[in-house]
Amino acid sequence: MKMQKILVLDDENTLGSHHIGQLNKLPGFQKKFAAKAVTPQDFKTILDTLENRRAQARKAEPTAFKDSCLLDDAAILIVDYDLLSLKSTGVMTGENVAYLARCFSRCGFILGINQFGVNPFDLTLKGHPESFADLNIGSEQLDNPGLWAEPWKGFRPWAWPLIPQALDSFERRVVELRKCMDQHILACLGIPDVVAKLLPRSATEFITKGSTPAETTFQDFVLHSGNGLLGRLDRTSEECNVRIAAARIAKWLERFVLTGQDILVDAPHLAVRYPSLLKGSKSNTSSFDRTASFDKPAELGIHHEKISSALFPKPNWLSRPAWFWPTLSSLSTIDEVRDPWKTKQPELAFCEDISRFKPKAKCHEFVADIPSPFARRHVAKVSNVDYRPEVRFSL
Amino acid sequence: MHKELNLFRQLVVILFERHRKAYDDPPANVRAILEQISNKYTRFADSAALENVLPTDDHRSSDFKEVMQFLYLRPIQSGTPTIPVVSLKADFTRSLPQVRIRLALFLLNDKGEIRSQGYRYETPEGPGYGRHDYYHVQPIRVLYRDRPGFQLPTPAWFLDSHPAWPVDAQGPVCLLLSLLISLYGLDFRNELLAYPMASMLKGHIGRTHCLTLPPASFWKVECGREEFHYATHHDRQAFENFCASTHLPRHRKTSITAAEYVALPERSQLIC
Numbered sequence: 001m002k003m004q005k006i007l008v009l010d011d012e013n014t015l016g017s018h019h020i021g022q023l024n025k026l027p028g029f030q031k032k033f034a035a036k037a038v039t040p041q042d043f044k045t046i047l048d049t050l051e052n053r054r055a056q057a058r059k060a061e062p063t064a065f066k067d068s069c070l071l072d073d074a075a076i077l078i079v080d081y082d083l084l085s086l087k088s089t090g091v092m093t094g095e096n097v098a099y100l101a102r103c104f105s106r107c108g109f110i111l112g113i114n115q116f117g118v119n120p121f122d123l124t125l126k127g128h129p130e131s132f133a134d135l136n137i138g139s140e141q142l143d144n145p146g147l148w149a150e151p152w153k154g155f156r157p158w159a160w161p162l163i164p165q166a167l168d169s170f171e172r173r174v175v176e177l178r179k180c181m182d183q184h185i186l187a188c189l190g191i192p193d194v195v196a197k198l199l200p201r202s203a204t205e206f207i208t209k210g211s212t213p214a215e216t217t218f219q220d221f222v223l224h225s226g227n228g229l230l231g232r233l234d235r236t237s238e239e240c241n242v243r244i245a246a247a248r249i250a251k252w253l254e255r256f257v258l259t260g261q262d263i264l265v266d267a268p269h270l271a272v273r274y275p276s277l278l279k280g281s282k283s284n285t286s287s288f289d290r291t292a293s294f295d296k297p298a299e300l301g302i303h304h305e306k307i308s309s310a311l312f313p314k315p316n317w318l319s320r321p322a323w324f325w326p327t328l329s330s331l332s333t334i335d336e337v338r339d340p341w342k343t344k345q346p347e348l349a350f351c352e353d354i355s356r357f358k359p360k361a362k363c364h365e366f367v368a369d370i371p372s373p374f375a376r377r378h379v380a381k382v383s384n385v386d387y388r389p390e391v392r393f394s395l
Numbered sequence: 396m397h398k399e400l401n402l403f404r405q406l407v408v409i410l411f412e413r414h415r416k417a418y419d420d421p422p423a424n425v426r427a428i429l430e431q432i433s434n435k436y437t438r439f440a441d442s443a444a445l446e447n448v449l450p451t452d453d454h455r456s457s458d459f460k461e462v463m464q465f466l467y468l469r470p471i472q473s474g475t476p477t478i479p480v481v482s483l484k485a486d487f488t489r490s491l492p493q494v495r496i497r498l499a500l501f502l503l504n505d506k507g508e509i510r511s512q513g514y515r516y517e518t519p520e521g522p523g524y525g526r527h528d529y530y531h532v533q534p535i536r537v538l539y540r541d542r543p544g545f546q547l548p549t550p551a552w553f554l555d556s557h558p559a560w561p562v563d564a565q566g567p568v569c570l571l572l573s574l575l576i577s578l579y580g581l582d583f584r585n586e587l588l589a590y591p592m593a594s595m596l597k598g599h600i601g602r603t604h605c606l607t608l609p610p611a612s613f614w615k616v617e618c619g620r621e622e623f624h625y626a627t628h629h630d631r632q633a634f635e636n637f638c639a640s641t642h643l644p645r646h647r648k649t650s651i652t653a654a655e656y657v658a659l660p661e662r663s664q665l666i667c
Contacts, residue, residue, distance in 0.1 A: 194461055194462055195462075197444060197447035197448055197461075197462055198441075198444040198447070198462055198464065199443070199444070200440070200441035200443055200444065201441060201442065201443035202441075204443065260440070262437060262440065273434045274434075325437070326437075326462055326463045326464070329434075329435070329437060329463050330463060330542055330543065331543075332543040332544075336434065336435075336544075337435075337543050337544050338543045338544050339544060340434070340435040340544050341509060341548045343434070345430065345431075367419070367420075371440045371441040372440050373418075373433060373437055373438035373439075373440045374433070375440075395419065395420050
C-alpha cells in the first residue's frame with residue numbers, strides 16, 4: 001500500500017514536530033501515513049505558488065495548474081490557525097491557508113487546528129461550515145485515536161469523521177464529480193424532492209444565493225454561492241473546481257443536513273427513536289454502542305434490511321450511513337412506526353462527545369443551535385474539554 | 396393573486412414563528428408530553444420547510460402529509476396541559492377552497508401515559524347537498540388513514556363522524572381563526588391583532604359572529620347603601636326598566652367604563 005503524505009503547517013517548527021511525534025505513536029499510523037512538518041522556507045514557497053495560481057486563474061482558467069506545489073500530493077494537510085510567528089506570511093491565518101489549499105491545490109483532507117480552541121467541544125453542533133478546513137479540531141485532539149481508527153474510548157465527538165475513511169471518500173467524490181459538475185446537486189445526491197422541501201433556510205442559503213436550490217449545480221455552487229470560490233474575481237482550474245465541490249458539499253451535507261437528525265438520521269440517533277431496530281438486547285448498552293460506527297449499515301447491529309428503502313444512497317458523501325427521516329417515519333416495517341404508543345423509550349442517551357451511550361441520569365443535556373426538533377442532545381462531559389458555549393447547557 | 400390563499404398562508408407562517416418559541420425551553424409538563432410524541436409527530440423547526448409545503452399562487456394545493464411534518468401550536472397550560480399538533484391539507488384550485496385542518500390535542504393521563512383528542516376542521520365537503528357540506532368541526536380517531544401508526548391514543552369508542560358542529564366561518568382563514576379561538580379563547584384576538592397582517596385579518600374577524608358581539612354598556616347602580624355593577628346589552632330604556640323593577644324603591648345609575656367593570660372582583664361583575 002502506498003504511504004500517504006501528511007503535511008503539518010505550523011508557525012513553530014517544534015510544535016509541528018511535536019504533533020507528528022504524537023501521531024506516529026498511534027497504533028498502525030506509520031504504516032499508512034508519512035507525516036512531515038513543513039519548514040518556514042517551504043511554507044513560504046507553498047504560499048507563493050498558491051497565490052501565483054490564484055492570480056494566474058483570474059486571467060485565464062486553466063484545465064489544471066502546470067507548476068508544482070508541495071501540497072498537490074499531500075493526502076492530508078494539517079494547518080494551525082495561528083501563524084503569527086511566520087512573519088513572512090504577513091497576516092495569513094490557518095483559515096486563509098485552508099482556502100488557498102482547497103481552491104488552488106490538489107491536496108486531500110484539510111484539518112484545521114486551534115481556530116476554536118485547543119480542546120473544544122462545539123455545543124452548537126454547527127461545526128463551522130464556513131471554514132474551508134474539512135474538520136476543525138484543537139491541537140490536543142489531533143492524536144485522539146478515535147479520529148484515526150475504530151474503536152475508541154473516552155472523548156471522541158460523533159461529528160468527527162474517521163479521517164482515513166474521509167480521505168478515501170473525498171477522492172472517490174472527486175472522481176464521481178468530474179463527470180457531473182453540471183448536474184443539480186440535490187438530484188445528483190439522491191435527495192428526493194419531498195425531502196428537499198424540508199431543508200432549512202440556512203442549508204439552502206449555503207449552496208445558492210438564489211431561490212432555486214433544487215436547480216443549483218455543483219459548478220454554480222463553486223462559482224456563485226460565496227461558499228466555494230470567494231469574491232467576485234477568484235477563478236481556478238477545472239480540477240480544483242471539482243475538488244472544491246467535493247469537499248464543500250460534503251461538509252454542507254454533514255453540517256446542515258445530517259446534524260439536525262430530522263432530514264437524515266444516523267444509526268445511534270435512530271436506535272434511540274426506534275429501539276426495535278436493534279439486533280441485540282435493548283437493555284444492553286453495548287447493543288446501542290454498536291450503532292455508533294462508521295461501518296456499513298450491515299455492520300451496525302441493526303435490522304438494516306427493514307429500512308433499506310430509506311437509506312441515503314451516496315455513501316461517499318457522508319462519513320457514516322444515514323437514512324431519510326421522512327421516509328422512515330412512514331415505514332410499516334418498523335414496530336414503533338406501526339404502533340408508536342407502545343414504544344418503550346430507552347433509559348439511555350447518546351452522548352455526542354464520546355460517541356457512546358450512557359444512562360440518561362449520568363448525561364448532561366444541552367440544546368444545539370440548529371433548526372431541528374431534535375436539537376436537545378446529551379454529552380458525558382469529559383474533564384479538561386472546553387464545552388462551549390456553556391449557555392447551551394442552561395436552555 | 397388569490398387573496399384568501401395568501402392571507403391563509405401568511406397566517407400559518409406567522410403562527411409558526413410566534414408559537415415555535417414555546418418549544419425552545421418548555422416547562423417540565425410540556426416536555427413530558429413532547430418526549431412521547433416527538434418521534435411520531437415531527438415538528439416543523441424551520442419556516443422555509445413550512446413555506447415549501449403551504450399552497451402558493453403557483454401551486455394551489457398542498458398537504459403536510461407529503462413531508463410528514465406537523466405544525467406545533469403553543470401549548471395550552473390552563474386546565475390540563477395540552478400540546479396542539481396540526482396537519483393541513485389545502486386545495487385552493489376549487490371555486491370554494493377546500494381546507495382540512497387536522498388537530499391532535501396531546502396530553503398525559505394521571506399515570507403519565509400519552510392520550511389524545513383529535514378534531515378535523517373542514518370547509519364544506521361538497522356543493523351543498525351532502526351531510527357535511529358546511530363549515531364544521533368533527534372528532535377523529537385517526538390522523539392519516541393511509542399511513543401506519545396514526546391512530547391517536549384515543550378510546551376506540553370515541554365517536555368520529557358526529558357531532559359535526561357548524562363552525563362560524565365563511566372561508567379557510569375564518570376556519571383557522573375558529574380553531575385558534577377554540578383553543579386559546581377570546582384573548583387570542585389580541586394576539587391576532589398584533590400580527591403584521593392584522594389589517595387584513597380585521598375584515599375576517601368582522602365577518603364572524605363569535606368575535607363580534609355588539610358592544611355592552613357598563614353601569615354602577617346605587618340602591619340604598621349598596622352598589623351594583625352591571626354589564627348589559629339592553630338599550631338605555633330597557634336597562635332603566637330592569638333597574639326600576641329590581642332595585643326598589645329608588646336607585647341611581649351612573650355609566651362606568653369597561654376597564655372599571657373588569658377591575659372589579661368577579662363576584663361583583665353582574666350581567667343582565
